[in-house]
Amino acid sequence: MAFRHILQLASLAIVFAAVVLWLITGANRGWTKTSEPKRTLDEVTGIEGITYEKRYRPGCDFLGAALLGAGILATASLLFRKQPTPNRPA
Amino acid sequence: MKKQLSTLCAIVAVCGATLAAPQTFDFKDPKGVNNAVFKLDAPLEAITGSANGISGKVTFDPANPAVTKGKIVVAAASLHVPNSMMKEHLHGGQWMDVAKNPELTFEAKELKNVKTTGDKTSADAAGTLTLKGVAREVTVPVTLTYLKDKLSQRVPNLKGDLLVVRASFTVKRSDYGINPGAPEEKVSDTIDLTLSIAGAAVR
DSSP states (O other): OOHHHHHHHHHHHHHHHHHHHHHHTTOOOSSOEEEEEEEEEOTTTOOEEEEEEEEEEOOHHHHHHHHHHHHHHHHHHGGGOOOOOOOOOO | OHHHHHHHHHHHHHHHHHHHSOEEEEOOOTTOOOEEEEEEOOSSSOEEEEEOOEEEEEEEOTTOGGGOEEEEEEEGGGOBOSSHHHHHHHHSTTTTOTTTOOEEEEEEEEEEEEEEETTEEEEEEEEEEEETTEEEEEEEEEEEEEETTOHHHHSTTOOEEEEEEEEEEEEEGGGGTSSTTSOTTTSOSEEEEEEEEEEEEEO
């Protein structure tokens, strides 16, 4: 397989993997989050306590970075164009 | 008989004075529920976070809430946002400079416009708010809820009262030198602050 095809496939794989990961983690349209708030009600005082749980939720910045990386690979693939074969004399 | 009566009167007077005396509430919450929430508008998503490293003491007299005074301290290192890179920036020199300014404080000097209904008192707390080392005089609307004898429900084996303090107000980050270079199109100058804290007075 030509190197340019490998780069093109890699760029497609990156876009696909990024979109799938983004969708299965809840399609977060904000910034990427590495932790999420968990609220618990203190029944005596009525105060909602906030603790954070580690959880990775990719956001729009993650999608943007993945698309940028895929674009760079796809552009790089153009540098490896197929060399035209010289015409053979009849 | 006279002697017994005078002794009884003395006991009642001492008890009355004790009950009417201002109580000091400690806001270092063993349950870690106390929190301060902050919010700044930004184009993609509002930046919302919280801090739970709260301590401080408030003197409150249930019979005369107007004389309430005290100081609430928030440990700057406990400021948290859900994005780890944003948190790094928040703690850094341009934003809160946590290394140089480890505490955010509000010192209440007097309460104005005090209105009490039952156990709930609403007022405007005038005092000094210090953020990133910059101190400014502010007036903040607060609600105080006095929960008599409720401490044992939260912390078994301890008897005493609880004081719940809630406040919601806004500050301008430019007033406190908090990343003054950040354009308002990217992050708002206004910071919404919400404080929900409970203090305990052990008897």
